[in-house]
Amino acid sequence: MMAFNFIKRQLLKVIEWTDDTQNTILYRFDVPDRYAIMRGSQLTVRESQVCIFVVEGKIADVFTPGRYKLDTENLPVLTALYSWKYAFETPYTGEVYFVNTKQFTNQKWGTSNPIMMRDKDFGVIRLRGYGIYSYKVEDAVKLMRELSGTNQQFLTENIADQLRKMILSTVTDVIAESGIAALDLATQYDELSGSTKDRLADKFTEYGFKLIDFYIENLSLPEEVEKTLDTRTSMGVLGDKMGTFTQYQAAHAMREAANNQGAGGSLAGAGIGLGAGLSMAGVFSEALKGAKDAPAEAKANTVKCTKCGADVKAGSKFCPECGNKMAESRFCPECGAKVGANAKFCPECGKKLN
Known part of the structure; x- marks a missing residue:
């Protein structure tokens, strides 16, 4: 038959x-x-x-x-x-x-759940990200043996979830090992994309694929960190140090606590509010004082060159602008106070100088 x-x-x-x-x-x-x-x-x-x-x-x-x-x-x-x-x-x-064996382009990857990252400024934070990649079949026999088998069809959707998990694991490792601060990640997408692609290449090969391109398009910081970044940027007048920023945050928190006492609060509540106000005032006073005093201190540590008038660091033997030999330190013969090279009178006792 x-x-x-x-x-x-x-x-x-x-x-x-x-x-x-x-x-x-x-x-x-x-x-x-x-x-x-x-x-x-x-x-x-x-x-x-x-x-x-x-x-x-x-x-x-x-x-x-x-x-x-x-x-x-x-x-x-x-x-x-x-x-x-x-x-x-x-x-x-x-x-x-x-x-x-053509290229499958514009394949999307992204985080369904935030990935954890340890940051030097903010500690452990949650990070979200997404991007695109492209790949092609390089070894058809390996593809059949490792993935597709004898199915009627094998589509990009059938392998997308497996590739996404592999990508997220690798991206997490690359970011962690890079040591890049969370606030600087947006400027390092190209570097991170290249490092991730290099590390993923061998993993794609195991399935008979060749990874053609890989791009990180966005890494999103948590909302609270984004707000912190905005606040920190606005604090530029006080300097870009985390210490100053932390003081500001502490003062802000105390002010909020005082406001939450309510108009009908007790005497203790009023005391908390007063303390918060004084603390915040102290923080800003110190920060602004540092910002104002720094130029003054720098100015006080210089003397004028008698030839060209340039500011020269105190104690220098020659002017860095014109090469003129600087006058040695003078002292008042009456009271012993240190006086300027061109001073006519002692600023301490008033004695006339030669």
Whole structure:
């Protein structure tokens, strides 16, 4: 009965696959009813395709782009399996798979849950991120063995979740090892993307893929850190040190606590409010004092060059602007106070100087 069915089947003249999708990685070719793949069937493998013949679950012959007239000469593995000594004697009853080797671009990755990151300024923070990547099949046989098996179809969606988990794990490691502060991450996307791509390349290869591009498009800080960044930027007049910023935050917190006591608060509440106000005033007083005094202190440590008038660091032997020899320190002969090189009177006792 089986032989009769073979006789009734007609020669399948053309074996080919035209991909009209954007996401099919592997496709199993369906042989139409009453047709069979026989000696003389023509196989067409287009550019960006690989064709694989599978018999009894085993990968047999592999065809790269080109046109083939099937015969024992170009089916060496099948010829051995079927014991075809002289010719393609019986219809081929195995399976034919086409693998798409084009680039699958604009593949998206992102964090479904925040990833934890230890930052030198803010401690442990939660970070979200997203980006895109592209890849292609580089080893069709490895793809079938490791991922797709003998499924009817294998789509980009079937592997997307696995790749996303792999990407997130690698991105987390790269950011942690970089030591880049959370507030500076936005300026380092290119560097982080390159490091992540290099580390992911071998992992993609394990599945028969080649990673073409990888980009980090955004790394989002938690809302509270974003607000902190805005506040810290507005504190530029007080300096960019975390110590000053922390003092400001403490004063702000105490002010809020005082405001929350309410108009009908007790005497103790009023005391808290007064303390908070004084504390905050002290913080700003010290910060502003430091900002104002710094230039004055720097000015006091210089003297004027008698030749060109430039400010010269006190104690210098020569002027860095004109090379003039600076006058040595003078002292009042009456009271011993140190006086300027060009002083006519002692600023301490008023004695006239030579």
